[in-house]
Amino acid sequence: KNQVEQSPQSLIILEGKNCTLQCNYTVSPFSNLRWYKQDTGRGPVSLTIMTFSENTKSNGRYTATLDADTKQSSLHITASQLSDSASYICVVTLTGGGNKLTFGTGTQLKVEL
Amino acid sequence: NAGVTQTPKFQVLKTGQSMTLQCAQDMNHNSMYWYRQDPGMGLRLIYYSASEGTTDKGEVPNGYNVSRLNKREFSLRLESAAPSQTSVYFCASSLAGVSGNTIYFGEGSWLTVV
Numbered sequence: 001k002n003q004v005e006q007s008p009q010s011l012i013i014l015e016g017k018n019c020t021l022q023c024n025y026t027v028s029p030f031s032n033l034r035w036y037k038q039d040t041g042r043g044p045v046s047l048t049i050m051t052f053s054e055n056t057k058s059n060g061r062y063t064a065t066l067d068a069d070t071k072q073s074s075l076h077i078t079a080s081q082l083s084d085s086a087s088y089i090c091v092v093t094l095t096g097g098g099n100k101l102t103f104g105t106g107t108q109l110k111v112e113l
Numbered sequence: 114n115a116g117v118t119q120t121p122k123f124q125v126l127k128t129g130q131s132m133t134l135q136c137a138q139d140m141n142h143n144s145m146y147w148y149r150q151d152p153g154m155g156l157r158l159i160y161y162s163a164s165e166g167t168t169d170k171g172e173v174p175n176g177y178n179v180s181r182l183n184k185r186e187f188s189l190r191l192e193s194a195a196p197s198q199t200s201v202y203f204c205a206s207s208l209a210g211v212s213g214n215t216i217y218f219g220e221g222s223w224l225t226v227v
Contacts, residue, residue: 004155031212043117043203043218044156051213089155093211101211103155 003027004092004104012110017080021107023073023090034091035064035075038106044089047075080111115139117219119204125225126194134189134222136204144207145187146171146216147179149200156203162187163210194226 004025013019025033032051036044048057048064050073056065061078077084087106094100117138126132138145143164148156148171158171162181176198178190187206191198202222207214 034216041221043205043220045218046215049213049215095212101156101158101216103157105153105155 004090004102006088006090006104006107008107009105010108010110012112013080015080015082015111015113019077019080019109021075021077021088021090021109023075023104025071025073025090025092025102025104027092027094027102028071029095031093031095033064033066033073033093035062035073036089036091038087038089040086047088077109082111082113085109085111117204117206117217119202119219119222121222122220123223125227126191127227128195130194131190131192132194132224133191134202134204134224135186136188136219137186138204138206138217139185140206140208140217141184142206142217143184143209144211144214145181146205146207147177147187147189148203148205148218149173150203150221151200159189159202191224194224196226198224199226200224 007022034049035047038044050057050066052068063076066073089106090104092102120135146161147159150156157173160179162168165184180188204219205216207216
């Protein structure tokens with residue numbers, strides 16, 4: 001079964017600190033992997049999208065990495081801000097899957113003063 | 114630049130009632146989608162429309178119908194609402210399919226069926 005698992009489920013960090021969120025997937029074959037940010041009560045917003053041949057992709061203070069061999073991805077947030085408090089969702093696209101995206105359940109991040 | 118707009122934002126229905134969720138995008142996208150998000154689960158695809166004039170079932174289509182009214186609009190209808198359809202519904206769009214294209218989501222519609 002194609003799955004996307006994220007860890008940790010939740011995380012609390014102090015403002016200014018860095019953190020790394022993990023995503024392990026079993027979706028195969030896959031064409032790309034995305035990270036989304038979802039603020040409470042809002043829709044998901046795209047942060048990065050990487051193809052299977054890319055190792056890293058940055059978007060400001062967000063850097064995603066991908067290891068297609070081990071089927072792992074991570075999202076690194078640098079110098080966290082209060083506004084980074086949100087759920088971060090890992091999404092994998094199944095190749096030839098007829099618009100099939102497999103969503104993780106997200107990591108809930110809270111940034112505190 | 115509105116992006117993807119959904120209405121209503123909140124709705125409470127009684128079991129057996131019907132309703133339609135409306136969605137419109139102003140990005141000239143070809144593909145549109147309806148997802149539901151439930152606690153402890155990832156978003157799941159209900160229906161999608163790869164292009165104007167076409168619709169296809171996703172993972173969880175039972176109890177729903179859709180209409181791609183034109184290129185901009187994609188509606189989701191619950192014919193006879195059930196408590197199991199209590200969820201947050203997201204409309205989304207992309208230029209053409211999901212592979213390699215950014216998917217833009219609306220702000221969500223919170224539906225409670227009592």
